[in-house]
Amino acid sequence: MTRLLLRRGVGLALTLLAASLVVFVVLGVLPGDPASLMLGTAARADTLAALRHQLGLDQPAPLRYLLWLGGFLRGDLGLSFTYHVPVAGLIGARAAVTVPLAVLAIALSTLVAIPLGTLAASRRGRAADTVLMAASQLGMAAPNFWLGFLLILLFSMQLGWLPGGGFPGWNHGAWAALKALLLPAVALALPQAAILARVTRAAVLETLDQDYVRTALAKGLSETAALWRHALPNALVAVVTVLGLQFGYLLAGTVIIENTFALPGLGRLLFQAVTQRDLPVVQDLVVLLAGSVVVVNFAVDVLYVWLDPRLAGGERR
Amino acid sequence: MKPGQAQLAAGGALALVLVGMAALSLVWTPYPAEAIDVAHRLAAPSAAHLLGTDPFGRDELSMLMVGARTSLAIALVAVLAGAGAGIPLGALAAALGKWPEQALMRAADLAFAFPALLTAVMIAALAGPGTTNAMLAIGIFNIPVFARITRAAAKSVLEREFVTAARAIGRGEVSVLLRHVLPNVAPQLLVQASIQFALAIVADAGLAYVGLGTQPPEPSWGRMLADAQTYVFDRPGLAIYPGLAVTLAVLGFNLLGDGLRDRLDPRLRGRD
Numbered sequence: 001m002t003r004l005l006l007r008r009g010v011g012l013a014l015t016l017l018a019a020s021l022v023v024f025v026v027l028g029v030l031p032g033d034p035a036s037l038m039l040g041t042a043a044r045a046d047t048l049a050a051l052r053h054q055l056g057l058d059q060p061a062p063l064r065y066l067l068w069l070g071g072f073l074r075g076d077l078g079l080s081f082t083y084h085v086p087v088a089g090l091i092g093a094r095a096a097v098t099v100p101l102a103v104l105a106i107a108l109s110t111l112v113a114i115p116l117g118t119l120a121a122s123r124r125g126r127a128a129d130t131v132l133m134a135a136s137q138l139g140m141a142a143p144n145f146w147l148g149f150l151l152i153l154l155f156s157m158q159l160g161w162l163p164g165g166g167f168p169g170w171n172h173g174a175w176a177a178l179k180a181l182l183l184p185a186v187a188l189a190l191p192q193a194a195i196l197a198r199v200t201r202a203a204v205l206e207t208l209d210q211d212y213v214r215t216a217l218a219k220g221l222s223e224t225a226a227l228w229r230h231a232l233p234n235a236l237v238a239v240v241t242v243l244g245l246q247f248g249y250l251l252a253g254t255v256i257i258e259n260t261f262a263l264p265g266l267g268r269l270l271f272q273a274v275t276q277r278d279l280p281v282v283q284d285l286v287v288l289l290a291g292s293v294v295v296v297n298f299a300v301d302v303l304y305v306w307l308d309p310r311l312a313g314g315e316r317r
Numbered sequence: 318m319k320p321g322q323a324q325l326a327a328g329g330a331l332a333l334v335l336v337g338m339a340a341l342s343l344v345w346t347p348y349p350a351e352a353i354d355v356a357h358r359l360a361a362p363s364a365a366h367l368l369g370t371d372p373f374g375r376d377e378l379s380m381l382m383v384g385a386r387t388s389l390a391i392a393l394v395a396v397l398a399g400a401g402a403g404i405p406l407g408a409l410a411a412a413l414g415k416w417p418e419q420a421l422m423r424a425a426d427l428a429f430a431f432p433a434l435l436t437a438v439m440i441a442a443l444a445g446p447g448t449t450n451a452m453l454a455i456g457i458f459n460i461p462v463f464a465r466i467t468r469a470a471a472k473s474v475l476e477r478e479f480v481t482a483a484r485a486i487g488r489g490e491v492s493v494l495l496r497h498v499l500p501n502v503a504p505q506l507l508v509q510a511s512i513q514f515a516l517a518i519v520a521d522a523g524l525a526y527v528g529l530g531t532q533p534p535e536p537s538w539g540r541m542l543a544d545a546q547t548y549v550f551d552r553p554g555l556a557i558y559p560g561l562a563v564t565l566a567v568l569g570f571n572l573l574g575d576g577l578r579d580r581l582d583p584r585l586r587g588r589d
Contacts, residue, residue: 019430022427026443031443140567140571141564141565141571142564142567146559146560146563149542149546149556153556249432251432253523256526259543267527273442282438282442286435290435293431293432297429
């Protein structure tokens, strides 16, 4: 396990490094002169020179990359071009919306999907299974920002139960903040839950087909006990895998749905930065978001081996 | 009923309606999709405007029809680009083995860290938003998807006896790949293509929705959803139709993929 962790850890570091290099080359080198891209063609020469100096563009690209990377490791992400404040502070404040939203969405989708998927598997071919699988086809097809919109129509505009947008911040009590995140989290969770329920159903069915389960049943184990003791752990491995694979989509969905609900999260910051050509912010955010996909997949890899120790064997050959 | 027939029929019907709508919009729409008519803005559905009009007085149905065309075109280009680059790369990785295979697969891992949205953000920061941006971003995202699947499928085919036999009678690697490997992995790739097509439609709607994809006045479903949001109190319906269009389109291509898989790959039958 330790050797495996070490190997995967080195892989993780290399992938993160490569991702940062890709982003740096695309946003910091390809534009030729990022300063004139940011200021537009009508910029005055002295303004351009000042910005070039502020961005460190008077230094060679490899050195700029190393300085940027070094700053990243110290938590210094440079200055935002539009806000004239450190990017790290901007991102920190916005992450307090985006990260809880994504976590809430993952929690909700798993809590809904595992029981429903198991139920569908235990009723294979019967009405409950057919209805659940048809519903999941619909759930997978609906874009989450549109679902969010439908939720606003129903729960906010018609029933008036929950806020349809905006965020009060965390210092006005956790409940008010959670209420503001609930509808977007449900909208993100529904398509995710649809996929996870299908994966759970398939994993449970596969387990129930195994010889050891048949033996257990023959020895008098009840069907419910077989589901809980044998099928569920296997379903968990499958769910964790798919959660890892889907994390990129979830992240993109989170960033997009912040627009629907007017949430001051990383997504809003990202799209504002693109519109205003605030390249330092775009560069830092893209690396952070891509990095989080890499880190989550690393975590899933490790969790995977922890859940199913047989997989560690393959590494020792 | 043959396996997968219900899904194939339902998915095929939905896809056909969509393609038909897009094709019809080339020669006829109830109104010109970009014709602004402020006097009749936000009109309720009527005989004159079956689905009503948008905040600029444009006919909603006409815009949906042209939007279908935009969406299909972007998805088609994105899938073709992804398959066109990904399939040869994956096949090459499987055939070469050793470090080229490792290098290609690590590159695919790296590409996976960039969802289409992030690629679109980077392109938009450089060159501005637009339809080409959406095609490129989704297309690039599709490359590692096709490369991985092709490699995995090709590797298992390359170990089969008929490949050994073909090599024994002196066939070159390229010829083996084209004549023996590709036909055997084609069904799997076709299934994946239809799933990626569905994903591309959602991704495109998302990109247009946040302003990174197709730009106004060119109609797109995502843009229509964004525009409708401001007028939700006056005309909630405006936000329903484009979303429903995306959902039905995605459902159609997903069902098509499921049906094809059940029909073409008996081992996976009834898995989910």
